Amino acid sequence: MGMLDGKSALVTGAGRGIGRGIARLLAAEGAQVLVNDLGASLDGEGRDTGPAATVVREITEAGGTAIANTSSVADFEAVEGMVHQAISAFGKLDIVVNVAGILRDRMVFNMSPEEWQAVLDVHLKGMFNTSRAASIHWRETRAGGRLISMSSTSAFGSPGQPNYGAAKAGVIGLTLSCAAALGRYGVTANAILPTGSTRMIDSIPQAREAVAHTGKLPSELAVGTPEDPENVAPLIAFLASDAAAGVTGHVFGSFGYAYALMSQPKIIKAMRSERPLSVDELVEYVPKAFGGVMEGLELEYLGPDLEALAAQHGGWVEVRPGLYYWGSKLEPYGELVW
Numbered sequence: 578m579g580m581l582d583g584k585s586a587l588v589t590g591a592g593r594g595i596g597r598g599i600a601r602l603l604a605a606e607g608a609q610v611l612v613n614d615l616g617a618s619l620d621g622e623g624r625d626t627g628p629a630a631t632v633v634r635e636i637t638e639a640g641g642t643a644i645a646n647t648s649s650v651a652d653f654e655a656v657e658g659m660v661h662q663a664i665s666a667f668g669k670l671d672i673v674v675n676v677a678g679i680l681r682d683r684m685v686f687n688m689s690p691e692e693w694q695a696v697l698d699v700h701l702k703g704m705f706n707t708s709r710a711a712s713i714h715w716r717e718t719r720a721g722g723r724l725i726s727m728s729s730t731s732a733f734g735s736p737g738q739p740n741y742g743a744a745k746a747g748v749i750g751l752t753l754s755c756a757a758a759l760g761r762y763g764v765t766a767n768a769i770l771p772t773g774s775t776r777m778i779d780s781i782p783q784a785r786e787a788v789a790h791t792g793k794l795p796s797e798l799a800v801g802t803p804e805d806p807e808n809v810a811p812l813i814a815f816l817a818s819d820a821a822a823g824v825t826g827h828v829f830g831s832f833g834y835a836y837a838l839m840s841q842p843k844i845i846k847a848m849r850s851e852r853p854l855s856v857d858e859l860v861e862y863v864p865k866a867f868g869g870v871m872e873g874l875e876l877e878y879l880g881p882d883l884e885a886l887a888a889q890h891g892g893w894v895e896v897r898p899g900l901y902y903w904g905s906k907l908e909p910y911g912e913l914v915w
């Protein structure tokens with residue numbers, strides 16, 4: 578018995594990396610899976626039917642059910658076809674996981690409009706395309722649904738990725754909108770800040786250090802370690818399951834063997850006057866009212882330092898042998914019972 582027996586899923590970008598791990602685990606948990614992957618290079622060029630076909634073969638050889646689709650998520654009509662392909666093959670579509678992604682990193686002052694648009698098209702328009710087509714199905718069937726989409730810590734200030742950061746922040750915005758709009762149809766929507774040493778990580782400057790020290794790329798060193806992209810998949814399978822029916826409108830982090838919950842955006846300080854304030858007054862009052870929390874970005878764009886954060890919040894508590902937890906003292910969410 579799998580947690581997802583009787584369910585069907587569409588996973589985009591499932592031919593490699595994080596998406597491959599998700600598609601394989603959803604199938605292992607009993608879901609029938611449409612494996613979508615354009616087979617593009619890291620910057621989105623070209624196409625190859627190989628990655629999707631390989632993952633379909635891996636799933637069927639392991640006893641699961643999967644079919645391939647090699648369309649681009651950026652193509653509105655093709656994504657409608659993709660969703661219909663899943664519905665006609667499996668009879669319905671319960672789970673959509675948006676993973677397809679590309680990179681065209683450049684400083685904002687050097688970025689071409691084409692580099693901007695290509696990244697927005699795959700990550701953000703791609704998510705709109707799948708969400709729109711699937712939500713029409715979910716609104717008709719009233720059988721519920723799951724929308725799970727890969728955002729990134731780059732949404733919070735990665736300097737060399739203005740296109741990618743904007744697209745990934747947009748993924749969070751679209752997730753929150755869908756959570757608010759589709760809850761009445763039993764649909765949940767959540768975003769993930771994933772990590773995993775895939776070819777995407779092989780492309781960043783720090784990867785050169787790994788090659789210099791070991792002769793291997795980060796993706797080759799990652800198998801079976803906290804950096805393995807497969808570590809994201811259990812969180813996705815949980816969110817896709819009936820056990821997570823009440824979990825919606827959240828942003829989760831998946832960092833190695835650690836999972837984290839982001840706070841909801843909230844006002845943290847305010848000042849108020851009984852009359853309009855002048856600019857001169859704001860020059861004086863703003864630093865007094867909001868100073869201390871305006872120094873700069875708190876989140877490291879390559880992934881937060883969970884150890885440092887834990888230390889700030891009272892340290893890790895061992896809640897089961899080998900399982901550790903900390904919660905922010907700033908969040909009034911009550912004590913957890915383990």
Ligand SMILES: NC(=O)c1ccc[n+]([C@@H]2O[C@H](COP(=O)([O-])OP(=O)(O)OC[C@H]3O[C@@H](n4cnc5c(N)ncnc54)[C@H](O)[C@@H]3O)[C@@H](O)[C@H]2O)c1
Pocket residue numbers: 589590591592593594595596613614615616617618619621628648649650651675676677678679699727728729730770771772773774775776777778806
């Ligand atoms: N690896 C990380 O640490 C990390 C961190 C934050 C966010 N992410 C996000 O997670 C997702 C997966 O990343 P990954 O590291 O596994 O990358 P990856 O390059 O290994 O896999 C991405 C897959 O998407 C496919 N793809 C690209 N464009 C497509 C399109 N238009 N239509 C359909 N498929 C397309 C590619 O062919 C590829 O197989 C991406 O959205 C990425 O932005 C990854």
